[in-house]
Amino acid sequence: xxxxxKYDENLLELKEFVNGDDIEFLITxxxxxxxxxxxxxxxxxxxxxxxxxxxxxxxPNNRYQVIVRKDYYNEFIIQLFRQQLVKELIWV
Amino acid sequence: xxxxxxxxxxxxxxxxxxxxxxxxxxxIIAMAxxxxxVLLGIVGxxxxxxxxxxxxLGLLTGMMIIVAITAETGLxxxxxxxxxKKVKGDPLKxxxxxxxxxxxxxxxxxxxxTVLLMVPVTFxxxxxxxxxxxxxxxxxxxxxxxxxxxxxxxxPPNIMLGSAVKELTFMAFINNLTAISFxxxxxxxxxxxxxxxxxxxTSSELKANLMDLDEKEEITDKTLLxxxxxxxxxxxxxxxxxxxxxxxxxxxxxxxxxxxxxxTGEKYLDKAFLKVEWTTIFFFIGLFVLVSGLxxxxxxxxxxxxxxHLTGGDVTSTSILILWVSAIASAFIDNIPFVATMIPMIKDxxxxxxxxxxxxxxxxxxxxxxxxxxxxxxxxxNVIVAGLAAKEGHSITFGKFLLVAFPLMILSIIICTVYIYxxxxx
Numbered sequence: 115x116x117x118x119x120k121y122d123e124n125l126l127e128l129k130e131f132v133n134g135d136d137i138e139f140l141i142t143x144x145x146x147x148x149x150x151x152x153x154x155x156x157x158x159x160x161x162x163x164x165x166x167x168x169x170x171x172x173x174p175n176n177r178y179q180v181i182v183r184k185d186y187y188n189e190f191i192i193q194l195f196r197q198q199l200v201k202e203l204i205w206v
Numbered sequence: 207x208x209x210x211x212x213x214x215x216x217x218x219x220x221x222x223x224x225x226x227x228x229x230x231x232x233x234i235i236a237m238a239x240x241x242x243x244v245l246l247g248i249v250g251x252x253x254x255x256x257x258x259x260x261x262x263l264g265l266l267t268g269m270m271i272i273v274a275i276t277a278e279t280g281l282x283x284x285x286x287x288x289x290x291k292k293v294k295g296d297p298l299k300x301x302x303x304x305x306x307x308x309x310x311x312x313x314x315x316x317x318x319x320t321v322l323l324m325v326p327v328t329f330x331x332x333x334x335x336x337x338x339x340x341x342x343x344x345x346x347x348x349x350x351x352x353x354x355x356x357x358x359x360x361x362p363p364n365i366m367l368g369s370a371v372k373e374l375t376f377m378a379f380i381n382n383l384t385a386i387s388f389x390x391x392x393x394x395x396x397x398x399x400x401x402x403x404x405x406x407x408t409s410s411e412l413k414a415n416l417m418d419l420d421e422k423e424e425i426t427d428k429t430l431l432x433x434x435x436x437x438x439x440x441x442x443x444x445x446x447x448x449x450x451x452x453x454x455x456x457x458x459x460x461x462x463x464x465x466x467x468x469x470t471g472e473k474y475l476d477k478a479f480l481k482v483e484w485t486t487i488f489f490f491i492g493l494f495v496l497v498s499g500l501x502x503x504x505x506x507x508x509x510x511x512x513x514x515h516l517t518g519g520d521v522t523s524t525s526i527l528i529l530w531v532s533a534i535a536s537a538f539i540d541n542i543p544f545v546a547t548m549i550p551m552i553k554d555x556x557x558x559x560x561x562x563x564x565x566x567x568x569x570x571x572x573x574x575x576x577x578x579x580x581x582x583x584x585x586x587x588n589v590i591v592a593g594l595a596a597k598e599g600h601s602i603t604f605g606k607f608l609l610v611a612f613p614l615m616i617l618s619i620i621i622c623t624v625y626i627y628x629x630x631x632x
Contacts, residue, residue: 134336153426165326166598169333171415172423179415181333 117191120202128200136181139190141199143176151197152178158193159186211503214248218500226539228583233485236492236543243499257498258491261369261456265359266316266490267482268459272441273319274481275466275474276434280424282311286327287421295413297337297406298399301345304328305395308346309353309388314442317354317361317587318483321346325594334419335412340600341402343591344610348394348579350587352618355575356380356387358455359445362490363545363574367567368455370549374567375449382568386625390576390618397614430470437466490542497546506547510554522631524555525565526623532573533619537580537612545574565630572622580615582607 121128127142143149159168168190169181182190194200221239225232244254276282289307293299304324311320324346332339354361358368358379368374425431441462444451448458467475500506517523528548535544548570556563578585582592582604592602 164598165329165594166333169330171330171334172420173418174420 115205117188118204118206119191119195119200121194121200126199133181136183137187139178139180139182141178141180143178146176148199149176151199154197155190155193155199159190207505207508208503210248211505211508213246214243214499214503215505217242217246217248218496218505221496222539222543225543231485232540233489233492236489236496238492240492240495243495248499249495249502253502254495254498257501258494259366259369261454262362262365262490263487264454264456265365265369265459266362266487268441268456268461268463269316269359270319270482271463271478272434272437272459272466273315273323274478275430275470276438277323278427278474278477279431279434280426281431281434282323283327283330283424284421286324286331287419287424290331291417291419291421295335295408295416297332297335297408298403300331300335301342301402301406302395302399304331304342305345305349305391305398309349309356309391312350312353312587313357313360313384313387315360317350317585318590320353321350321587321591324350325591329598331416334416335408337408338405338600340595340602340606341398341405343595343600344602344607345395345398345402347585347588347591348398348611348614349391351575351578351585352387352391352394354587355390355572356384357445359459361575362542364571365455366542366545366549367571370553371563371567373564376445376455377449379571380446382629383571386572386622390621393621394614394618397617398610401610433466433469437462437469440465493543493546496543497550500547501550506550507554510551510558513551514555514558514560519559521560521562521565522627524560525569525626525631528552528566529569529573529622529626530619532570533577533580533615536574536577537584537615541574541578541585545570548574562630565626568630569622569626572626573619576615576618576622579618580608580612582611584615 125143125145125148127144129140131138141152143152156170167183167186171179173179180190191200191203195203217239221235224230224235240254243249244251249257285307286304289303290300293303308320308324311323325343328342328346329339332342351361355364356379358364358374358376364379368376368379441458444458444461445455448455467478513524517527532544532548552563552566552570555566560566578588582588582602588607592607595602
């Protein structure tokens with residue numbers, strides 16, 4: 115099963131597209147206070163000892179590029195939800 | 207030869223065979239071998255403890271603590287991205303700069319630690335540029351082993367040598383090995399860059415994306431970074447001055463480590479101690495006791511006697527023999543037990559009439575450290591990187607590595623032969 119998600123557009127902007135075999139997310143935070151939450155998402159994946167599950171790149175002006183391996187897509191969205199960066203999750 | 211000596215050789219060879227086959231973890235085997243030496247009465251417990259080199263163990267532990275805490279700051283990711291941007295995101299140039307960073311890191315940190323810090327950021331950069339990470343990983347492994355050769359603290363064989371021979375100080379390693387190591391490094395990088403040049407191409411759009419990265423954001427804790435840099439500076443300064451200050455290298459490393467813990471507080475104590483590779487520390491303890499069995503029963507003296515007889519006590523032939531035997535042996539077996547066996551043997555050669563031991567020590571260091579580049583199993587860093595790469599779906603096979611690395615290792619040893627001959631033997 116896959117997940118579909120909704121987020122608060124006042125807080126952030128989230129774009130998703132295909133990058134080779136992976137899925138790429140471009141996240142722009144409208145509120146700097148949310149940085150801490152996205153760092154926690156990164157830390158979650160850094161602790162699991164898989165090096166290529168997500169690739170996390172920081173760009174200026176609170177823009178984040180995250181390349182997510184297909185088999186970690188659901189986990190990534192769930193972690194965004196856990197940090198309240200995504201406000202609604204639906205299994206489809 | 208006494209019965210005790212024959213038993214000691216038996217225990218040593220069985221242990222060595224198990225270490226080479228890697229069927230059981232090397233730490234368990236080395237400790238079992240060491241314990242057997244004591245249980246069979248080859249060495250007493252007090253004698254065994256006397257043979258454990260606590261300077262080597264202290265140096266390793268201290269550096270592991272410093273690195274464990276410093277790694278938390280994001281410093282290594284910052285450096286790698288900063289360097290990649292400095293070369294405008296060009297993959298070929300990134301291969302070169304990451305190799306140089308790895309070599310510099312390995313000169314002051316443990317090789318395995320350095321590659322463990324470099325591999326994640328390498329995957330990250332190569333994924334961003336959509337280039338094959340394998341050329342980068344192979345180059346970094348080779349650079350790590352060469353960089354480790356350049357200082358007393360860079361590679362376990364050097365730590366053991368510096369600890370066993372008073373004259374081989376931190377500055378002695380800098381004066382004798384750093385320049386030649388970096389010369390060999392640049393020759394290796396140039397050849398690897400030429401071999402892999404066609405695989406290292408990317409689009410200008412992806413380069414631009416990399417150039418847009420904000421490396422400063424990678425620093426997660428600026429206060430911790432400052433404290434880590436203070437401790438690292440004190441430690442490195444300490445290594446440069448340890449001979450002048452009449453303190454051992456282990457004291458320097460442990461001072462740095464506990465200064466850092468003093469600055470950071472209890473918060474990092476457990477974390478830092480958890481990251482100390484206790485398996486490596488106990489591997490050393492087992493080996494020291496194992497080799498003590500050979501020393502105490504006179505086997506090492508016999509081997510030294512035989513080697514001197516073989517070379518006629520000539521310094522030139524003995525040096526070249528040690529260099530090449532160390533290199534070939536280290537390409538296939540762990541260089542730590544090899545060096546642990548060779549150190550007392552070379553000391554005995556001194557007592558058997560070879561007056562100038564200096565070229566022999568440097569030959570052993572260069573051979574044992576650079577020999578590790580010969581095969582995928584030649585050094586711990588190689589095995590670790592290959593394992594990580596395979597787990598992530600990028601297989602570095604034994605053959606693939608051998609094809610590239612073995613000729614480079616032979617070339618490195620040829621350069622060392624010329625260096626040893628011209629600098630110490632003419």
